[in-house]
Amino acid sequence: MVFEWAEYGSLRELYCRFDIAWHGKVQIALDICRGLIFLHSCDILHHNIRCENIMMSTGLVPKITNFSYSRMASGPTSDLKDVTDVTHWMAPEKLRDSVRHHFPYTFKCEIFSFGMLLWELVFRKIPYEKWDVIKVKEHVLAGNREKFKWGNAPLNIQKSLTEIIESAWQGDPAIRAPLQNIFINLVQLVDEYCTPDKESAPVILPDKKLDLPDFDINEISQIIPLEEGISAHKRNEYQVAWDCFVAHADLDNAIAKYWQGYYLWEGIEVEKDREQASRLFKEAADDEIVDAQFRYALSLVNNPPVKFDREIFLKYMTKAADNNNPAAQFNLGEVYLHGKLGNKKDKEFGIKYLKLAALNNHPKAKELLEKLGIKS
Structure with missing residues (x-):
């Protein structure tokens, strides 16, 4: 089997040897996100998203690799032989996984891991580095995450990447940002920051060039x-x-x-x-x-x-009424019955919606139908 040559090794190997300019980091982040969206569109879960599994080819184009744990979304959850390798990027619902309380790996889990990958790429270190599995698990399940300490990073980079990463690593899967939203936000950041003057600027810089400060783990707002x-x-x-x-x-x-x-x-x-x-x-x-x-x-x-x-008023009021909102049914009934808001009178339509509102126990609808001598 023949593979494309990865000139710079893995993304982790690259950031360990060099600094990566900010315009390079945001472009790499966008390209990885694009690849992940493609996998998800094919109903594939990678199951092990981190910088070590991103190979950097010529032109610093990232390639997602290491599909040993990958599976179709509809398939059974992969059996991880050694969770130590993946715990630092693992979603909290998977950290709660046990024989008695099983939590399947989902697209939302992968979005969390992508958020951790972005943090790793930005700050050039493994999340919770040198922590054991138990300490990482306790920290994450308590609602804590890694800390942002930007040093002299451009303000628009700080704001945008903080918002993107935090949206991806929320503890509640229901409020994690969809991957498509993250992609759109990364596209906007690339458009704003990767201006033409940066096209000729070097992406790979000498180590410590960006002067990111050292920091300790700390809680961020959830x-x-x-x-x-x-x-x-x-x-x-x-x-x-x-x-x-x-x-x-x-x-x-x-x-x-x-x-x-x-x-x-x-x-x-x-x-x-x-x-x-x-x-x-x-x-x-x-x-x-x-x-x-x-x-x-x-x-x-x-x-x-x-x-x-x-027309727009009628469109949305009708939508709400047809979706069984009693207040909308009553208001729409009145509009048609009395020809309100410049609308043509339609007694039959008006009574129809008033009856629907009355069936939903709307008191004013019942009262109006009674005045009209119509049984609700």
Whole structure:
């Protein structure tokens, strides 16, 4: 079997011998992410993502290698003969894995490992270096991660890579950023930072050229699960809830966007911003969040920052009503029954939606149907 020659060895061998310029690191990160997306599109889980398993060919093009643990996503979880080699990059749900409580390896696990690989690439060291398996496991399962200490790194590099890495290594798999989102963020970083003037700049630099400082392990902030944020809202702990919703919305969670929009609309813990609230409602509505479909439609009415569009209003109000939102059914029934908002009267349509709302125990719908002498 013939393989392509990897001129620089593995990515770990490369960063141990040389510094890699920042524009080189972000391009390498993007290329690895692209390769991982391709594997996932083929339903393949690599199962061992780390710098040692990335070979660097001519032109510093990374190649994902070592598929000894790889499998199809639908296949049984690979039996790792020696977890010591992979623990430092392992997702917390896999660290909890046991005979009694089995957690299969998923695409979300691989995203976590990719986040650890990015940290390793950026800071040129194995995560939790020289720690034994038990210490790593205790540290990660307690919600702790490696620390960021950037030294003189460019500010846009610091901000963007911190956000990307943290989004990948969240403890709750449900809030880890999708790999496609990470890819988009890396593309944006490459476009912003890898400017034409850097094309001729060297990628490989003498060791210690970047002057990254030494540091100790420390805890970074973790995002509480979205369900806890919603529970905090119900307990009137609005600041806790708001911080949770903002953090999850930044990770592109549609439900969190709805809640962030709700807080901005009502002015809970923050100054009212109904224009921004309307935008967030629309984003969540387009991701099929039913309450957001209803709220977005309402946000188009008597909201000066937003131009009213009857067709768009009807589109989203109808979506919410057809998705069984009682308030949307009642409002749509009234619009058609009375010809509100410049809409043509359609009594049959109006009564249809009022009856649906009444079946969902909407009190105003029941009352209106009673006035009309119609049984609900």
